[in-house]
Amino acid sequence: MGAQxxxxxxxxxxxxxxxxxxxxxxxxxxSRINRARQRSNAAGPYANALTRAVTAVASQTxxxxxxxxxxGESRRSAVLVVTSDRGLAGSYSxxxxxxxxxxxxxLRREGREVELFLVGRKAQQYFEFRDRPYxxxxxxxxxxxxxxxxxxxxxALLGRFEVPYExxxxxxxxxxxxxxxxxxxxxxxxxxxxxxxVVEARDLGEEILPGTELESADYENEAxxxxxxxxxxVLDALLPRYVATRIYACLLQAAASELASRQRAMKSAGDxxxxxxxxxxxxxxxARQAEITQELSEIVAGADSLAS
Amino acid sequence: xxxLNVEVVxxxxxxxxxxxxxxxxxxxxxxxxxxxxxxxTMALLAEDGELVIDPAEGERMTTRxxxxxxxxxxxxxxxxxxxxxx
Numbered sequence: 001m002g003a004q005x006x007x008x009x010x011x012x013x014x015x016x017x018x019x020x021x022x023x024x025x026x027x028x029x030x031s032r033i034n035r036a037r038q039r040s041n042a043a044g045p046y047a048n049a050l051t052r053a054v055t056a057v058a059s060q061t062x063x064x065x066x067x068x069x070x071x072g073e074s075r076r077s078a079v080l081v082v083t084s085d086r087g088l089a090g091s092y093s094x095x096x097x098x099x100x101x102x103x104x105x106x107l108r109r110e111g112r113e114v115e116l117f118l119v120g121r122k123a124q125q126y127f128e129f130r131d132r133p134y135x136x137x138x139x140x141x142x143x144x145x146x147x148x149x150x151x152x153x154x155x156a157l158l159g160r161f162e163v164p165y166e167x168x169x170x171x172x173x174x175x176x177x178x179x180x181x182x183x184x185x186x187x188x189x190x191x192x193x194x195x196x197x198v199v200e201a202r203d204l205g206e207e208i209l210p211g212t213e214l215e216s217a218d219y220e221n222e223a224x225x226x227x228x229x230x231x232x233x234v235l236d237a238l239l240p241r242y243v244a245t246r247i248y249a250c251l252l253q254a255a256a257s258e259l260a261s262r263q264r265a266m267k268s269a270g271d272x273x274x275x276x277x278x279x280x281x282x283x284x285x286x287a288r289q290a291e292i293t294q295e296l297s298e299i300v301a302g303a304d305s306l307a308s
Numbered sequence: 309x310x311x312l313n314v315e316v317v318x319x320x321x322x323x324x325x326x327x328x329x330x331x332x333x334x335x336x337x338x339x340x341x342x343x344x345x346x347x348x349t350m351a352l353l354a355e356d357g358e359l360v361i362d363p364a365e366g367e368r369m370t371t372r373x374x375x376x377x378x379x380x381x382x383x384x385x386x387x388x389x390x391x392x393x394x
Contacts, residue, residue, distance in 0.1 A: 045317040049388035053350060053379055147319050225381070228335050228351035237352050238377065241390075245319070 002291065008284035012277055019273035022266045025088065029263035032143065033183070036256040040180075043252065047245045054242050057235050060224055066162070067239045068196050074171035076113040078135075078160055079103060080153065080193075080247075082177040082254040083120035085142045092178065092186075092261035093122035099188040100176040115170055117157065119149075119251070135160070143255050150248035157247075158240060161194055177250040178257035184264070186257035193246060196239065310344035311364050316371070316387045323371075323392045327364040331385055333378055334358055340378075348381040359387060 058068065081100045083093040104114050116134035118124055120142045127134050136156050138149055163169030173194040178186050227234050312331060316324040331342045334357030342349075353359075353376040361369045376389030 039320070042321040043319065045315065045322050046319050046388050049315075049317055049379070049386045052386075053377065053388075056379075057350065225348045225350045225379075228340070228349065229337055233336075234350055234352055234377070241375075248319070 004287045005284055005291070008280050008287060012280045012284070015273050015276045015280065019270055019277070022270040022273060026263055026266035026270060029259045029266060033256055033259040033263065036144070036252060036259055037180075040249070040252040040256060043245075043248060047249060050238065050242050050245050054235075054238050056225060057227070057231055057238065060231075065235055065239060067158075067194060067243070074112055075165050076115065076170045077107050078115045078117060078157055078170040078173040079107070080117045080157065080173065080175045080177075081119065081123045082175065082250060083118070083123040083126075083142070084254075084258045085121045085139055087122065088265060089258055089262040090265035092258055093120065093126075095188045096176055096178055097123065097126050099190065103174060103176060103190050112171075115160070117153070119153070119254075142251075143258055145248070145251035145255050147244075147248055150251055151244050153247050154240065154244040157194070158243065175247070175250050177254045180253050180256040180260065183260055186260055191246075191250065193243065196243070310383060312342065312344055312383050312385050314361060314385045314387070316359070316361075316373075316389070316392055318389055318392045324361070324369075328361050328385075329364055330360075330362040332358075332360040333373075333387070335378075342380055342385060344383050346380045346383075349379070351378045352376075353378055353387070353389070359392070 079100060081096060083096050087093070104116075107114050116127065116132070118127065118134050118137045119139070121139045124134075124137055124139065138153060141149065157173055160168075160170045161173060165171055172192065175191045175193050177189060177191070179189045180186050311327040311329055314324070314326060314328045314331065315322065329344070333340050333342070333351070334354045335351045336354055340351060353373055356372060356374055357376070359371045359373050359376075361371070363369065371392055373387060373389040373392040376387055376392065378388075379386045
């Protein structure tokens with residue numbers, strides 16, 4: 001009997017120490033979400049300036065740029081999958097991977113080859129476990145992405161995009177990431193990054209960084225721009241930066257989503273730990289009561305046998 | 309007198325925002341000065357160029373911008389750069 005109480009006491013102890021860890025991780029995630037959102041907002045003005053400029057150049061001139069469109073059907077696609085480095089974030093990575101699998105399946109059915117580019121150790125584990133090759137991998141800072149990572153991803157992808165299909169290049173490129181809608185809702189999304197579709201500035205603005213709307217004074221009803229050195233050069237220089245900015249925006253969104261998922265997962269883990277402690281305490285009390293009752297009845301029985 | 313509404317942004321943040329009477333930047337081809345009423349322009353700035361801002365009030369400021377570009381329209385000037393320090 002005493003053994004049972006000891007077991008429960010141990011369980012209560014380990015569960016409450018786990019609860020402390022969950023609580024700490026929840027608090028860390030909460031404080032980091034705010035930082036991630038601030039960074040997403042801080043990157044907004046630059047993204048808006050770039051978006052407006054690219055839209056203006058593309059709509060005022062009739063240059064065709066290889067990044068904007070190129071003829072022919074698509075035979076090979078690059079897919080960038082943005083997941084997290086660590087788990088303990090509920091179904092965050094699993095949802096992104098599921099979405100990515102759906103996209104890969106669809107592209108294959110359309111007769112395209114698919115090349116994978118991965119962000120986050122979770123994606124690496126997933127594809128390595130299944131023995132599926134990937135082209136390139138970025139890990140180490142999924143919850144706190146920096147511009148350098150985005151630039152390196154951009155360079156890798158544009159490098160593959162510029163090579164013609166016959167030499168192993170890709171024809172288009174998709175990003176699977178998680179959009180941060182609110183603290184309680186994040187949604188895995190597929191974004192077709194390349195070739196770029198330059199549409200109206202407003203549409204793009206909403207797409208590039210949710211929450212940072214373009215200001216009303218856009219470049220409508222205005223005289224044509226003068227370009228220096230030339231429209232082609234400006235577009236040439238701006239488009240790669242534009243792609244990097246959009247990738248960076250995706251990474252920031254994914255980071256905020258990861259942290260929000262982790263916070264939620266840790267909160268419910270902490271709540272579950274609470275429940276367990278309560279349950280074990282009850283069981284322990286029952287066991288103790290049972291022990292006392294048994295001891296009492298043994299004493300009474302002993303006294304009875306002596307008296308008779 | 310008309311003023312320029314200036315915004316200097318880097319990839320990570322807004323570096324400076326305010327009104328200015330004159331701006332000088334180094335483009336790929338040479339120096340470029342902007343006064344209020346400038347024709348709408350979009351220019352690539354030099355790799356590592358100097359940007360001089362005369363604010364509406366206060367001292368002249370000089371900054372360095374890396375891989376930037378500049379747009380002017382309706383007296384709104386936006387300088388967006390990879391990095392900029394004031």
